[in-house]
Structure formats: structure tokens, C-alpha cells
Amino acid sequence: MTFGFAPSTATSAAASSVAADSVNRLARMLEPAEWASAGIPLLASPREVVSGLHSRHRPTPSTAVVAVLDHDERLTASASFVRRDTAAADGWEFRNALLAHLRRVVPHDLRRRTPVRTAVLLYCREGDERWTEEDGAWMWGLRDACTLHGLRCGAYITLTRGGWQVLGEGRGGRRPNALSAPPPLADVVAAPGPAPSRTGGGALDALRRTAAR
Numbered sequence: 445m446t447f448g449f450a451p452s453t454a455t456s457a458a459a460s461s462v463a464a465d466s467v468n469r470l471a472r473m474l475e476p477a478e479w480a481s482a483g484i485p486l487l488a489s490p491r492e493v494v495s496g497l498h499s500r501h502r503p504t505p506s507t508a509v510v511a512v513l514d515h516d517e518r519l520t521a522s523a524s525f526v527r528r529d530t531a532a533a534d535g536w537e538f539r540n541a542l543l544a545h546l547r548r549v550v551p552h553d554l555r556r557r558t559p560v561r562t563a564v565l566l567y568c569r570e571g572d573e574r575w576t577e578e579d580g581a582w583m584w585g586l587r588d589a590c591t592l593h594g595l596r597c598g599a600y601i602t603l604t605r606g607g608w609q610v611l612g613e614g615r616g617g618r619r620p621n622a623l624s625a626p627p628p629l630a631d632v633v634a635a636p637g638p639a640p641s642r643t644g645g646g647a648l649d650a651l652r653r654t655a656a657r
Contacts, residue, residue, distance in 0.1 A: 472535030473580030474587070479600070480612040482587070485562060487599050488517050490615055494566065494601060494608045497522060498620040503568035503603060505622055508582070510542050512550050512595065513562045520561060521549040533578040538585030539592075546593050553594030563590050564598035566608075568622050573602060573609045583611070 474482075487493055493511070501509045501524040511522035523545040529537070546552075546563065553559055565586045569578065583600050590597040599610050605623055609616030620626060 469532060469534050469581075470577075472584050473533070473577060474535075474583040475580055476575050476612055479583050482597070484600075484612060485596065485598055486613065487564070487610065490599065490601070490610050490613075491617055493517070493519075493564065493599075494603070494617075495620060497566050498603070498624075499626040499628065502626050503566065503622075505568055505570050507568045508538075508542070509566040509568075510545055510586075511564050511566070512546070513564060513598065515560055515562075523549045533581035535581040535584030535588070538582050539588040540585075542585055542589040543592055546589060546595070550593075556594060559590075559594060559596035562596040562598040563593070564601065566601045566603060568603040570604070570622075572604060572606055573616065575611060579611060 493513075496519065497503075497509050497511055500522065501507070503509055503524060504526075506527045507524055508527060509522060509524040512520040514520050525541065525545060527541075542563075542565070550561075553561060563586065565582060567579070567582055569576075579600070579602060586600060587597045589595075600612070601608055601610050603620065603622050605621055607616055607618040607621045
């Protein structure tokens with residue numbers, strides 16, 4: 445004869461709640477294939493954008509930098525914050541954090557029929573360039589925050605020890621990286637390069653104005 449105890453109703457309910465939360469959390473993330481098929485606009489000059497945000501915000505691991513670009517890829521506004529919660533990544537939490545910072549630095553465009561500005565996200569983290577569930581949650585959060593703020597969802601960029609990479613595009617570079625010391629903003633602006641075009645030079649124009657202040 446075997447003796448045992450049936451699980452209590454409270455224990456069963458708690459287990460069901462945890463399972464439901466896990467399912468919901470997994471639903472609030474985007475995989476690379478979903479992101480690549482979402483029609484995310486390509487950055488004309490991703491290295492300029494990454495270098496400019498790196499010099500401006502000096503991100504360390506667990507730092508997120510959200511930036512708003514106009515139609516000429518000029519920087520309109522940006523904000524950075526550190527993810528301090530060590531719990532499992534949840535796109536809903538990331539969406540709320542991104543939306544709160546967007547509201548602080550730039551007014552919404554919800555009255556426009558179509559978005560005219562684009563938000564991009566640079567996230568500095570540990571690990572290599574391969575996609576993680578945390579990346580998927582940030583992608584979901586960025587897309588949802590853009591919708592709620594009337595912005596166009598732009599690139600998601602990771603910054604690791606090995607360099608930077610625009611996920612879903614296959615474009616990246618070794619510098620800047622999570623370990624490199626950012627040069628002064630004025631040095632980034634003065635770096636030699638091709639003459640800026642209508643789309644490619646927008647980030648530099650914004651940086652020049654900032655460096656001159």
C-alpha cells in the first residue's frame with residue numbers, strides 16, 4: 445500500500461500561474477526571423493550612429509540606449525538607462541521602460557497618419573553577438589513602445605566585448621565594443637571620412653551641433 449498527499453489547491457494554482465507567466469513572457473519576444481521579416485528600415489550609416497551613441501552615453505553592460513532619428517537620420521533625442529532587474533527578460537517590462545524614457549525626451553507623434561521619426565535601440569550586454577532571449581524581449585519592447593509613441597520601429601543593435609552588430613541585418617564591426625573607451629564626441633565628429641550624403645550624414649550633423657554647445 446502506498447501513502448501520499450495530494451497537492452493542495454493553492455499549490456496547483458501557483459504552479460499554473462508560473463506556467464502561464466512563462467508562456468506569456470515567451471510570447472513577448474521576437475526571434476531573428478520575425479524581426480528580419482518585419483520591414484525594419486536599414487540604417488544608412490550604422491557605424492556613425494553606433495559611434496555617436498557610444499561617445500554620448502558611454503554604455504557599460506546592461507545599459508540600454510534608445511535614440512530617435514528624423515527622416516534624414518539626424519539624431520533628435522536619446523536616453524540611456526541600466527537594466528537592474530535580474531529576473532527573466534520580459535518584453536512587457538522592457539516596453540514600459542523604453543516608453544517612459546521616450547516620453548521624457550521627445551513628444552509623441554500619435555497624431556500623424558504615418559511615423560516620420562524612427563527609434564533605434566543600442567543594448568550593451570555580456571556574451572557574444574548571437575541572438576538571446578533577452579534580445580528578443582528588447583526587440584518586442586522596442587516595437588511596442590514605438591507603436592504607442594507614434595514612432596517607426598528601427599534597428600536593434602547589440603554592443604558586446606567582440607564589437608557591435610545590427611541584429612537581423614548581419615552588419616557590424618569590432619569597434620566600438622563593450623570594453624573600448626569612447627573617444628571624445630568632438631573626435632568622432634572630426635574623424636576623416638566621405639562627404640556626408642542626405643541620409644548618411646544625418647547623424648554627424650546632429651553630433652556637430654551637440655559638440656559645438
